[in-house]
Amino acid sequence: MLSSASRIAIRPAVAPLSNGVQARNMATLKEIQLRLKSVSNIEKITKSMKMIASTKVNKAQRGMESARAFGAASNALFDNAETKAAEDSKTLLVASSSDRGLCGGIHSSVSKATRRLLEETPESSVVVLGDKPKAQLQRFARQNIVISFNQIGKDIPTFAEAASIVDMIKSEGVEFDAAKIVYNEFKSVIAYEANTIPVYSLDVFKASPNFAAYEIEDDVLANLQEFSFANGLYWAMVEGHASEMCAKRAAMENATNNAGDMITKLTMTYNRGRQAVITNELIDIITGASAL
Template identity: 50%
Template structure:
């Protein structure tokens, strides 16, 4: 029979063993919980990738349509030999309107921050320029560094493929802000270079005075009594905004698909890592239980 000291030793050993098991079980449960969380995240990212891939086809079709209108518009000004007025170039730093076109949605990599960086570089050269932020993401980023430059922010962008109705509504807002009075208007947007990359680009909008002063404007049979330069300016503003919105939308959807693809791959790697850790931890718990049983049996024997 065991002595009282031996019995106490066995009891202490059992208590330590139970405490060790509790710690192991807690660790095992923690790893299991984290593994389930990562698997849920992987399901979400894979689903978002599929949704982005489906929407990308629609975004590319909208981009192709908008480009055709933009190319026709550019061809008109090329034939008219329209150029910015010299006094407008000299007054650019004192009076300029910058339209930064983005969207309200995130989870698409650095597409918003890279465009905001490009706009900030321009504002460093033209500190007095007025900014219109199209999209909540762009408004939020520019308000952090240039709150005095941002005049208005327009939200509700990026939910669906852009339409001419949307660009016309944005153009009306700019006209109410006094867009006609700016000697230079520059639109900043994301240009989808390929399915894997994008870059910040710009589109310039000619003022009504520059349109009217075009050297070859007279070759078009236009009634001089009509307010044609003003109408062309408003149409061009809507047209350029549509092209910027469409190209930015296509770049954003492509970037979101790539971001969700990378996130799914990273989640898969983490699942493999935590699966190995879970199996090792589980095996360690089982081994400790066997050791405790054998030790207890040997002590009683």
């Protein structure tokens, strides 16, 4: 048996161990509680962003339907005239997206489609709408980018914005025979796909096989070409905006669900840790009472 002096010598070494375990448990519970509060705040934010995106979806779809009608009319003009650019013609690629994130792979879809087109025509010039696709395209096509625009996607795009962009492209002296506007085509509220809208220069349109069927004066023809470019760009911007709003709503819904699952797991972990601490404290109290 141990002497009384030996027991007294052992007691100070045991007491700090028990306090250390309890302190570590309390620190862990406090960290879980702080993380639980942080995740709860994130859930509130994502839920609010989902509601805001939901209110913008219907408005964006209505604008998209009207833009599609005008865009289809412009494409019908080139289709009926059988307009085609030569193989060695100058090509301009317009990547149409926005500045804002938290909307899934919207921007990556446009950047990847633009990259595939650049692999076919490496000498093509690139015009970028939006800071997000610009950052992605600069990694492999920095030398191809001639103009970039930002402050895109805050609200539903207007035809005046599209016309201003076309005027800026022309004022910068960007020449092209054929242009391809890369955008996200709206398929459904949960699906979109990268597509292109063709635009042709004045000389290429004049060289169309069926151009003689249209009795258009030269001064009117120049205005028609600019209008077709602005019209196609407006169509791409509005349809891309509708796809972005639907993707943002889906992304925020997934984020809210993930936050809810994390809150459930953290709550269970916190309750288990709290019960363990209470049980240890009860054992200490009962053990002390029994010793007395």
